[in-house]
Amino acid sequence: MTQTLCQLENPDAFIRRHIGPDIEQQQQMLHQIGASDLSTLVASIVPENIQLAASPLQLPPASEHQALSELKAIAAKNLRFKSYIGMGYSAVHTPPVILRNLLENPGWYTAYTPYQPEVSQGRLEALLNFQQVTLDLTGMDVASASLLDEATAAAEAMAMAKRVSKRKHANKFFIAKDVHPQTIDVLKTRAETFGFELVIDDAERACDHHDLFGACLQYCGSQGQLHDYRPLIASLSEQGVIVSMAAEFMALVLLESPGKLGADIVFGSSQRFGVPMGYGGPHAAFFATKEAFKRAMPGRIIGVSRDVQGNTALRMAMQTREQHIRREKANSNICTSQVLLANIAGMYAVWHGPQGLMRIAQRIHRYTQILALTLQQQGLKLRYAQWFDTLTIEVADKNAVLQRAKQQHINLRTDLPNAVGITLDETTQRADIVTLVEVLLGRELSLDFAQQDVAACQQSIIPEGLRRNDAILAHPVFNRYHSETEMLRYLHKLERKDLALNQAMIPLGSCTMKLNAVAEMLPITWPEFAELHPFCPTHQAAGYLQMIEQLSEWLITLTGYDALCMQPNSGAQGEYAGLLAIRRYHESRQQGQRYICLIPASAHGTNPASAQMAGMEVVVVACDAQGNIDVEDLRSKASEAGENLSCIMVTYPSTHGVYEQTIREVCEIVHQHGGQVYLDGANMNAQVGITTPGHIGADVSHLNLHKTFCIPHGGGGPGMGPIGVKAHLAPFVPGHSVVSSTLLTEQGAVTAAPFGSASILPISWMYIRMMGGEGLKQASSIAILNANYIATRLAPAYNILYSGPDGRVAHECILDIRPIKERTGISEMDIAKRLIDYGFHAPTMSFPVTGTLMVEPTESESLVELDRFITAMLAIRQEIEQVANGVWPLDDNPLVNAPHIQQELLTDWSHPYSREVAVFPTATDNKYWPTVKRLDDVYGDRHLSCSCVPISDYQ
Structure with a gap:
């Protein structure tokens, strides 16, 4: 079949490299979970009243070389x-x-x-x-x-x-x-x-x-x-x-x-x-x-x-x-x-x-x-x-x-x-x-x-x-x-x-460990971006300002907001800056008495901490048995707060891994009582192209660019947490006392530099430019597909704690280990450490629910890697049954002794399971070897030392 020139130019090549499962693998997964096609699956999971007909960002995808060339031309404008x-x-x-x-x-x-x-x-x-x-x-x-x-x-x-x-x-x-x-x-x-x-x-x-x-x-x-x-x-x-x-x-x-x-x-x-x-x-x-x-x-x-x-x-x-x-x-x-x-x-x-x-x-x-x-x-x-x-x-x-x-x-x-x-x-x-x-x-x-x-x-x-x-x-x-x-x-x-991700999937719920493509990373060390002083005259930073403005416009479109502030340099700083904007807005309307912040019991721990830093009083809203916000409790708490209600902080999809059906109603209740809606952007990877916080009804959100938009976690930082706001909050986002720019307000700053960690913004610029609007929507859809594939495959072995009305999850799922621990004595900690022997980082452990594991595969993992993880989790489930059936004692089995290190193989082996079971539970190729056994946390708590130990201790 003769291909057209457009097909030969292959502008969406990067999308196929970023998204793990190819078309054939997607069809296999859809068949496995009982869905006819991807769009039908997404439509059945996301509440109909918040869905968008198409991606709001009308941006065609670009190849790696095309995007790098465009960004290089922008960078050249920096003096x-x-x-x-x-x-x-x-x-x-x-x-x-x-x-x-x-x-x-x-x-x-x-x-x-x-x-x-x-x-x-x-x-x-x-x-x-x-x-x-x-x-x-x-x-x-x-x-x-x-x-x-x-x-x-x-x-x-x-x-x-x-x-x-x-x-x-x-x-x-x-x-x-x-x-x-x-x-x-x-x-x-x-x-x-x-x-x-x-x-x-x-x-x-x-x-x-x-x-x-x-x-x-x-x-x-x-x-x-x-x-x-x-x-x-x-x-x-x-x-x-x-x-x-x-x-x-x-x-x-x-x-x-x-x-x-x-x-x-x-x-x-x-x-x-x-x-x-x-x-x-x-x-x-x-x-x-x-x-x-x-x-x-x-x-x-x-x-x-x-x-x-x-x-x-x-x-x-x-x-x-x-x-x-x-x-x-x-x-x-x-x-x-x-x-x-x-x-x-x-x-x-x-x-x-x-x-x-x-x-x-x-x-x-x-x-x-x-x-x-x-x-x-x-x-x-x-x-x-x-x-x-x-x-x-x-x-x-x-x-x-x-x-x-x-x-x-x-x-x-x-x-x-x-x-x-x-x-x-x-x-x-x-x-x-x-x-x-x-x-x-x-x-x-x-x-x-x-x-x-x-x-x-x-x-x-x-x-x-x-x-x-x-x-x-x-x-x-x-x-x-x-x-x-x-x-x-x-x-x-x-x-x-x-x-790290260069060796294996990191299935962390709520943290979105996804591919950070090399093409996205290359520009951060270009001297045009790396060498500029943050307080240089703005005309010398014309390339930076163009890139920041362009990225801001894309993010504004993708969030449904009216303005964006690029200053906060972490997600937590974004929360703080967003709450400050709400506080300043209320004060501008002579309503400074509004100090109560409603926070669902399922929220990220940074939410109440940020509210406290912003001078607010936290009132917790209950969740129902399905993990959703209890709307009646919200209505009662909002009414009780009355004219003292400042805002609510919600995460969407919820931290429980579900698209709550009542999210619009939640926003309306808070607005009826004069409050503002802060929508935590931690789970934006399940929204981009499908819905937007602005469309849902929120007033402000922070965006974890180090999650959804591909800035890497770097072992625990850097991050960027810009905030998107509706027009009425735009005058109240952070400004800067040293640098004046049309992109900044007259408000006080929350970080040292006017645009936060500006040198890593090219990563997100490259990601959005190469994916384009429809590519971003596809990424969100595949993240949902991958999560539901894992949930479906693991459901016979592990209880999926929360799901939507149709039994589906959002972009992550929570495995409830509590019944397993109660019956067998094996805990979520034991499973997490045993996964190391299988070559995996553990899912998020005991958050947001104690005794659980929260899994988020993202769109970047291929079917091969998803199946490898599922195989490991099912094998671990069988190992747990060996303990439950008395084949292995509770105090001496591969789970409680995990992880296993190389040095153990050189010692006398007295365990009731073999060395092979210990260190090669699956294939022997590309084995990851941890260098230490499970840590003694009690000892560490009692003997705090934060300085280098003698080099002999490492040998």
């Missing part, structure tokens, strides 16, 4: 000036061995959050390295595995200070004037919802203010001034004030640790350790505190524990999923950290080691000394005498200086009265110093670097009392892997310990 703006962002050299083997490696970027530590030992070790770097440089006792960015870390520090302060009646928080402006912006936003009073003043006046519960100081001020805060911290501490200090990794290589200065909390950005600026992110923030405050820390802590055989093993310790457990009583709503970026920063320290880092930091400081000395010799005045890498230079004709800088394709900091700011970095060269001198002087100058270097060596810019004297990074891991060969093998060794 790559040299940026000396500073303010927490600097140019870097990402070591190529880390770029290729970590950042660009799917074995690292497609892994999931390490909730199953036995299949996560590699990235857990990498994160432990990051924590060790944090501890060494900050001088604190306990460090976390990263937060979202420096400004949000400051906000977390403020909230933590209130939690641990003994001055319970104090309600003021002090901020030094020279803290970065974007940090102050985010602190203002967070303080507003917590009801804190902020005092912003010169640091030396902090003790003049009364009723402080905490203070935020910056070690190297935003304009470069280096502070010895020992006396001030001592005075504040004596008054019972909790002192948090913003610091910076590279400066701390040379400076005395904040811990020795007396700080209670230390935070900052690790961006300078090898992570590109990327127009603002993603960048891992570090966070550390004193031992006494460890249980009040936000985020995640990686702890050293042991497995059941006593071998050293790592796990997420305190704070693990604590927002799901404690809900509105959680320390924070943080769900994602920045694991991939923290791993890059930690590996940067491993690669360079203490000597290499010292050389880089000293070189930056020496160049700054030479620049300062030269300018002073030529009659220019520096505003401050003590600094690390940042100079504030007073200039007579600022406009002329800036014009010369523009001609040289240089960005200086421009927001300082009668002065400009210059921050140097590891990419600075001698020629750059010459150019900067000429820009500032307005004339050429012959610069003798050798002579200036000698003069600079005789200077003492950093005072003796602030120079670091103690050794850093003495652990062997930072002193061993300095050759390309050794570093490559170390990264590969860690990667092999983990289970």
Whole structure:
């Protein structure tokens, strides 16, 4: 048969590569579940009153090469000036061995959050390295595995200070004037919802203010001034004030640790350790505190524990999923950290080691000394005498200086009265110093670097009392892997310990672990996207702004909203930002008394935590026996709240894996009582192209771009959580105090950068562009088909807890293990660990219902992989029956002893099942070997340690 030109051009090739089952396999699956065709299946599951006739996005699909070509043309509109703006962002050299083997490696970027530590030992070790770097440089006792960015870390520090302060009646928080402006912006936003009073003043006046519960100081001020805060911290501490200090990794290589200065909390950005600026992110923030405050820390802590055989093993310790457990009583709503970026920063320290880092930091400081000395010799005045890498230079004709800088394709900091700011970095060269001198002087100058270097060596810019004297990074891991060969093998060794999407399906319900295509990932390391400073003039970011605007328009169409804010850099931040918009909207209508947030009992734990952060009171709405929102209870709770009702937070399809038939009615009830509807976008992968939150009746949603729209999870971050809103909420989404743009409002910020983690947005742009509108609808439909195929195949062996009126599920299903445990003693934990022996990551365990496993296959998994998972689950069910029938004892069987590791094969085998059953329950090819047995959580809870263990413990 002769094909047409359109068929030969094959524009939908990517769709067929992204979607796992081909047409023939889809037909097999449809036959298996008793459905005639895909559209009929979807129509029977999704309530008719919310279905769309076609995908709302009229965008044709593009091939990989076509989409890359289009995006490359957009990226070319970005102007790559040299940026000396500073303010927490600097140019870097990402070591190529880390770029290729970590950042660009799917074995690292497609892994999931390490909730199953036995299949996560590699990235857990990498994160432990990051924590060790944090501890060494900050001088604190306990460090976390990263937060979202420096400004949000400051906000977390403020909230933590209130939690641990003994001055319970104090309600003021002090901020030094020279803290970065974007940090102050985010602190203002967070303080507003917590009801804190902020005092912003010169640091030396902090003790003049009364009723402080905490203070935020910056070690190297935003304009470069280096502070010895020992006396001030001592005075504040004596008054019972909790002192948090913003610091910076590279400066701390040379400076005395904040811990020795007396700080209670230390935070900052690790961006300078090898992570590109990327127009603002993603960048891992570090966070550390004193031992006494460890249980009040936000985020995640990686702890050293042991497995059941006593071998050293790592796990997420305190704070693990604590927002799901404690809900509105959680320390924070943080769900994602920045694991991939923290791993890059930690590996940067491993690669360079203490000597290499010292050389880089000293070189930056020496160049700054030479620049300062030269300018002073030529009659220019520096505003401050003590600094690390940042100079504030007073200039007579600022406009002329800036014009010369523009001609040289240089960005200086421009927001300082009668002065400009210059921050140097590891990419600075001698020629750059010459150019900067000429820009500032307005004339050429012959610069003798050798002579200036000698003069600079005789200077003492950093005072003796602030120079670091103690050794850093003495652990062997930072002193061993300095050759390309050794570093490559170390990264590969860690990667092999983990289970990621490059090896097997990760069937996690509610987390949508789907393909992150290489074509989507390629643009994030293009220099046109990677090198831009987030505060550069907007005309230099024309490509970024075009890409962001285009992506926003597509997402607006796909959600049925009127506007979109791209700032929140995680799903949890999106929730917070959406609730802030609702709060601000009510206040604009003189209805500030609306503070009650209704949340169904089935909701994600981040929902009540976010509501609490937004200053709302949570009222729980019951669910019925089928897992749906109890409409009558909702009606009663909404009526009871009356004029105090702010909103409801719902997830759709529900967290129970069902398209609730009453969702329109739920929206109408809340609107009748003057409330707004927040629709959690966690399950958008079952909506795209089929329905929209706006069509359903919602007012605001966050979108997990790291789920539905293919930004990879990165082992637990990065993420992006932009919010879509109806027109009446559009004026109330976050803005930014540093950057002005038509894409931003005048409201306060929720994250440090105006467009959040902008450098990963090309991933979602590429995904949507290559899929097109109908391709996206097809993806959602296949996700539903795959889930129903699994549910149908497993239903004879496992009870499917919830389903719709026709017995179907949405895009995920919940397997109820409670009856099995009651009858046999085998738990969902045992099944989860046994799946490791079969080569699978476990489904989501005990959420949203204790004693269950929630399975979400996504559209990316082929029929072969789905059948492999089903075969494993059915085989495990037979193994459970062996226990129930007494063939294997309850305390010694393949399930309770799982996972099995290689070393066990070398020991005397005394189990009532064979070695082959233990480690090769199915095929022997492509075997995944976990490196540790099941972890001893009780031991880990009792012996918290978040620093590197001796290297001998790993051998």
